[in-house]
Amino acid sequence: MSLNYEQVIEKYEPTLGLEVHVELNTKSKMFCGCATEFGAKPNTQTCPVCLGLPGALPVVNKKAIESTILIGLALNCSIAPYSRFARKNYFYPDMPKNFQTSQYDEPICVNGYLDVEIETDEGNKSFKIEIERVHMEEDTGKSLHVGGNTGRIHGADYSLLDYNRAGIPLVEIVTKVIPNTGKYAPQVARAYVAALRDILRGLQVSDVKMEQGSLRCDVNLSLSSIGSGKLGTRSETKNVNSLRSVERAVTGEMIRQASKLEQGERIIQETRHFLEESGQTRPGRSKEQAEDYRYFPEPDLVPVVPESKWIEELRKALPEKPADRRKRLQAAWAVPDKEMAAMVNAELLDTVEQTVLLGADATKARSWWLGEISRIANDRNVFPTDLISVKDVAEIIALISKGELTDKLARQVVEGVIAGEGTPTDVIGKRGLKVVSDDSQLMKSIEAAIAASPETAERVRGGNIPAAGALIGAVMKATGGQADAAKVRELLLKHLGQ
Amino acid sequence: MAAISRDEVANLARLARIAMSDAELDHLAGEMDVILGAVARVQEVAGKDVPATSHPLDVNNVVRDDEVVPSLSPSEALSGAPASEDQRFKVPQILGEE
Amino acid sequence: MLIRESASKMTEALANKEVSAVELTNQHFEQIEAVDKDVHAFVYLDKEGAISQAADIDKRRAAGEKLSPLAGIPLALKDVLTQKGVPTTCGSKILAGWRPPYDATVVTKLKSAGVVILGKTNMDEFAMGSSTENSAYGPTRNPWDLSRIPGGSGGGSSAALAAFEAPLAIGTDTGGSIRQPAAVTGTVGVKPTYGGVSRYGLVAFSSSLDQAGPCARTVLDTALLHQVIAGFDPKDSTSINQAVPDVVAAAKKQNVAGMKIGIVKQLSGDGYQKGVENKFNEAISELVKLGAEIVEVSCPNFEYALAAYYLIAPSECSSNLARFDSIRFGLRVGDDGTHGAEEVMNLTRQAGFGREVKRRIILGTYALSSGYYDAYYGSAQKVRTLIKRDFEAAFEKCDVLVSPTAPTTAFKIGEKANDPLAMYLNDIATIPVNMAGIGGMSLPCGLADEDNLPVGFQIMSPAMKDERMYLVGGALEAALLAKWGKPILDFAPKLVGSK
Numbered sequence A: 001m002s003l004n005y006e007q008v009i010e011k012y013e014p015t016l017g018l019e020v021h022v023e024l025n026t027k028s029k030m031f032c033g034c035a036t037e038f039g040a041k042p043n044t045q046t047c048p049v050c051l052g053l054p055g056a057l058p059v060v061n062k063k064a065i066e067s068t069i070l071i072g073l074a075l076n077c078s079i080a081p082y083s084r085f086a087r088k089n090y091f092y093p094d095m096p097k098n099f100q101t102s103q104y105d106e107p108i109c110v111n112g113y114l115d116v117e118i119e120t121d122e123g124n125k126s127f128k129i130e131i132e133r134v135h136m137e138e139d140t141g142k143s144l145h146v147g148g149n150t151g152r153i154h155g156a157d158y159s160l161l162d163y164n165r166a167g168i169p170l171v172e173i174v175t176k177v178i179p180n181t182g183k184y185a186p187q188v189a190r191a192y193v194a195a196l197r198d199i200l201r202g203l204q205v206s207d208v209k210m211e212q213g214s215l216r217c218d219v220n221l222s223l224s225s226i227g228s229g230k231l232g233t234r235s236e237t238k239n240v241n242s243l244r245s246v247e248r249a250v251t252g253e254m255i256r257q258a259s260k261l262e263q264g265e266r267i268i269q270e271t272r273h274f275l276e277e278s279g280q281t282r283p284g285r286s287k288e289q290a291e292d293y294r295y296f297p298e299p300d301l302v303p304v305v306p307e308s309k310w311i312e313e314l315r316k317a318l319p320e321k322p323a324d325r326r327k328r329l330q331a332a333w334a335v336p337d338k339e340m341a342a343m344v345n346a347e348l349l350d351t352v353e354q355t356v357l358l359g360a361d362a363t364k365a366r367s368w369w370l371g372e373i374s375r376i377a378n379d380r381n382v383f384p385t386d387l388i389s390v391k392d393v394a395e396i397i398a399l400i401s402k403g404e405l406t407d408k409l410a411r412q413v414v415e416g417v418i419a420g421e422g423t424p425t426d427v428i429g430k431r432g433l434k435v436v437s438d439d440s441q442l443m444k445s446i447e448a449a450i451a452a453s454p455e456t457a458e459r460v461r462g463g464n465i466p467a468a469g470a471l472i473g474a475v476m477k478a479t480g481g482q483a484d485a486a487k488v489r490e491l492l493l494k495h496l497g498q
Numbered sequence B: 001m002a003a004i005s006r007d008e009v010a011n012l013a014r015l016a017r018i019a020m021s022d023a024e025l026d027h028l029a030g031e032m033d034v035i036l037g038a039v040a041r042v043q044e045v046a047g048k049d050v051p052a053t054s055h056p057l058d059v060n061n062v063v064r065d066d067e068v069v070p071s072l073s074p075s076e077a078l079s080g081a082p083a084s085e086d087q088r089f090k091v092p093q094i095l096g097e098e
Numbered sequence C: 001m002l003i004r005e006s007a008s009k010m011t012e013a014l015a016n017k018e019v020s021a022v023e024l025t026n027q028h029f030e031q032i033e034a035v036d037k038d039v040h041a042f043v044y045l046d047k048e049g050a051i052s053q054a055a056d057i058d059k060r061r062a063a064g065e066k067l068s069p070l071a072g073i074p075l076a077l078k079d080v081l082t083q084k085g086v087p088t089t090c091g092s093k094i095l096a097g098w099r100p101p102y103d104a105t106v107v108t109k110l111k112s113a114g115v116v117i118l119g120k121t122n123m124d125e126f127a128m129g130s131s132t133e134n135s136a137y138g139p140t141r142n143p144w145d146l147s148r149i150p151g152g153s154g155g156g157s158s159a160a161l162a163a164f165e166a167p168l169a170i171g172t173d174t175g176g177s178i179r180q181p182a183a184v185t186g187t188v189g190v191k192p193t194y195g196g197v198s199r200y201g202l203v204a205f206s207s208s209l210d211q212a213g214p215c216a217r218t219v220l221d222t223a224l225l226h227q228v229i230a231g232f233d234p235k236d237s238t239s240i241n242q243a244v245p246d247v248v249a250a251a252k253k254q255n256v257a258g259m260k261i262g263i264v265k266q267l268s269g270d271g272y273q274k275g276v277e278n279k280f281n282e283a284i285s286e287l288v289k290l291g292a293e294i295v296e297v298s299c300p301n302f303e304y305a306l307a308a309y310y311l312i313a314p315s316e317c318s319s320n321l322a323r324f325d326s327i328r329f330g331l332r333v334g335d336d337g338t339h340g341a342e343e344v345m346n347l348t349r350q351a352g353f354g355r356e357v358k359r360r361i362i363l364g365t366y367a368l369s370s371g372y373y374d375a376y377y378g379s380a381q382k383v384r385t386l387i388k389r390d391f392e393a394a395f396e397k398c399d400v401l402v403s404p405t406a407p408t409t410a411f412k413i414g415e416k417a418n419d420p421l422a423m424y425l426n427d428i429a430t431i432p433v434n435m436a437g438i439g440g441m442s443l444p445c446g447l448a449d450e451d452n453l454p455v456g457f458q459i460m461s462p463a464m465k466d467e468r469m470y471l472v473g474g475a476l477e478a479a480l481l482a483k484w485g486k487p488i489l490d491f492a493p494k495l496v497g498s499k
Helices: A005-011 A062-074 A182-203 A244-264 A308-316 A322-333 A337-345 A349-357 A363-380 A390-403 A407-418 A423-433 A439-452 A454-459 A465-477 A485-495 B005-016 B022-038 C007-015 C021-039 C049-061 C107-112 C155-162 C178-183 C217-227 C247-253 C274-289 C299-322 C340-352 C355-370 C374-397 C421-428 C429-434 C467-484
Strands: A013-025 A086-089 A099-102 A109-120 A123-138 A142-146 A156-164 A169-175 A215-225 A235-240 A271-274 A281-283 B086-094 C040-047 C073-078 C117-119 C167-174 C189-192 C212-216 C259-262 C293-297 C400-404 C439-447 C454-461
Touching: A005 A013, A005 A182, A005 A244, A005 A363, A005 C155, A013 A244, A013 C400, A062 A123, A062 A142, A062 A169, A086 C299, A099 C439, A109 A182, A123 A182, A156 C340, A182 A244, A182 A454, A182 C421, A182 C439, A215 A244, A215 A485, A215 C374, A235 A244, A235 C073, A244 A271, A244 A281, A271 A390, A271 C274, A271 C374, A322 A349, A322 A363, A322 C217, A322 C340, A349 A363, A363 A390, A363 A407, A390 A423, A390 B086, A407 A423, A407 C073, A407 C400, A423 C274, A439 A454, A439 A485, A439 C073, A454 A465, A465 A485, A485 C429, B005 C439, B022 C073, B022 C299, B022 C355, B086 C340, C007 C217, C007 C374, C007 C400, C021 C049, C021 C117, C040 C155, C073 C155, C073 C212, C107 C117, C117 C155, C155 C178, C155 C212, C155 C421, C178 C189, C178 C454, C189 C217, C189 C293, C212 C217, C217 C247, C217 C439, C247 C467, C259 C274, C259 C374, C274 C400, C274 C439, C274 C454, C274 C467, C293 C374, C299 C355, C299 C421, C299 C439, C355 C374, C374 C400, C374 C429, C429 C439, C429 C454, C439 C467, C454 C467
Parallel strands: A235 A271, C073 C117, C073 C167, C259 C293, C259 C400
Antiparallel strands: A013 A169, A013 A215, A086 A099, A109 A123, A123 A169, A142 A156, A156 B086, A215 A235, A271 A281, C040 C117, C167 C212, C189 C212, C189 C439, C400 C454, C439 C454
């Protein structure tokens, strides 16, 4: 008997914990000089160290330490003056050493926070997510399961291992327990991961592509009866590969756990897998006894003691926080909340900003990118900047602002540039799209229009200004839309004594 | 000093991924008892105020620059593989989660 | 007979063109051919590689190129160091036939210096043992008495030296595995300060204790070899980033007048063979005659060193040996379609590891487990600090510390094989050195009266002051040579077939 979400939140409150793993974009691996290129042929980026061959030894990648400290600083963490690597001992075929060199009780960054905002029916709500720790570790190899019919482990005949990924630097970001999200838990979780992703992107320390695995999220969730004051047993859900999945995984687990609790069943502390298709989670391998990782300080590596001077330099080099930047731009461009959100969701904030930096009016930039250009892009299933460059859009907007193009003409220019006819200037030239604002030229068309509709002209002379619209329309038609409509109106009315 | 049971040794063998016969487990349990009895004396002097030494050398911050260095060729990497296919290491069915 | 000379003498002979490197190498292979069926020091001979290296040295010497002091000198390499393309077994079945795709840094340095690596020597499996009886390839026998152990874990290297199969050898020392074999075979062995020699390519047993080191028949030869293999290695994060001390000059200096020599109270008495202590004391007298001053020091925490070692080393090894899982290299057992990956791993490790290795893995797994860490591993690491402090306090009062290297002379093969604790006691005097990471040397100081077997004298120097061991060792060796009239190995019975 499954409850629905409303029923769940009526009786239970969720407690969240989120663990995010970030693959750093260093050129070489965490403990050796092998390349970290994505998609290389199997086992072409390995060496005795990352293969875990007997006798091999690790040497720490300085850039990885730097990136980790940057992440810690961006998350308002304290940087530990002294931290160490530790061995996490367990066996798995994709782990060359059968221990992971990680950090245990002496992580490099601790006690940070990230402010997260979500949109709700009851207005925007803020949550301060506390960060327990940020630490360094290494990624595992990749296994390919052969045989069986799903390419998954169960039912596979054998597996093939590629260690190119083994040893790539990973940063693990662990939140403290997140209480009091109530019914918004799924959104908060999603918003946290999205905000984290933005920060990481801004720091340029990772590609942060969830689909490629450079950003991974594990969701920990427990439920307790509202008001009970007791924490429930938590489950850990892995294999959450997109922002949407984060939200769905939280929702799914809340429903699953509540349904069980309603039936008087216990929640087992276990690791579960998120299933994309159904939005449900299934149990992972059932282990009668928990794995004991037998952590101890890594004897092959020495402690990391970052100089305060270096940390301060890194702190100064931190880019503006995404949230701060958004606030600043929103104020500068006078954009209402809803439209700001639309721009951010469409991932066009950077594009619009770049266009503005080239001199374009902010409102026009927004409206072109999110309007016409996005419409065409969506039709074609591409991203707006795939169609036309920031430079071209800025140029077009400049021409509009100068009065050399009307919006209508500009649309044709955009079409032309997208179609590959050249730069905006090229298109205007080829298609003859320039606005006609030469007075004598316009007068010719105006006189022709008057001559064609003498009664209408009379009405305007008589004081009926709105009637001028038909005449203006005739002139526009005659000039193929290239007349400067405002100019036509001005000249026409003047000519007719108004 | 509690005697270490055969079940405990069996659990340790499981953690260490070494198959052991019952006879081996029994024998080891006995040996463990004797050895642990002898080594437990470290607790006599390991006071709270004594810091642990994990590294004999008093050195910190040994790092390398983020530069790519040539890897082994795939044939070198796979040269010791008991089984391989398609330039990957081949292992029998892995039970358990991905 | 050139093969009975020191490496230094051989270097002269090569320089004077009395013999070529190829001839010298072949002479050693002939000796190996003659005696190794009895001694079993070697598990692999690289005839092709060695002759090729020797020929290259001869060619370069003929062309007038300036060569390293040890160019063309043969060497026996303990089978725990990776040598590219050459079988490296670490004395274990689990690595039978494994040919590493890379050279250990020590090997790279030896090759650059033109040293001729004859082959790989036998050892206790994964360096765990004090007798070389734990080798999966059969024991090595002590050239002094083939029914006795040559020491361990590096018994192959020390036996090769004592049997004149090579003038130089490389060993590794975690709890005494260079020094104790040197002691029971009448040869010289040094464990440098931890970090003095790169561990890249040294198959790890206990990472915070392991160290590769030079072995030879004389202190000077040992120093020459030390010079070649020591030095900073960027591939080893635990390697010392400082210049190698001038150990060769120290070995030649032979002047200990005014030096303070500390005798460690705890490394004597109960458990030490009378004849061993007698020879030790005689050596002390020699040092006094040379003008050294003797100081008595007490290092009370040394009583706990053995216990701490047998927690730390197994703990680290339980983790270091996890990589032997049948997947990327080594033995694979049970892959017949009826077992999954984990079972194959379990069966492989059951078949591939010997009893001592399994014992230590289980012990280490226990010592690190949740709930036991503090009492065992955690406490042992604290004892380490106490031992370090004892050494520091002692070194305030003296320049070096000394003791017998091992409590007994070479015991019979099989005598202690079934008593792990009795076996562990062989390292009682050597272990404190590894725990503190300082330097230790063993050189021969005589033959015990009871059994006419070699006794080793241990010299311990402060961290980063390895030259002091060589200074005292060189002086003592010269004094003893004068006293005996000939090198100690000349007292050994000649092996059947030996040149």
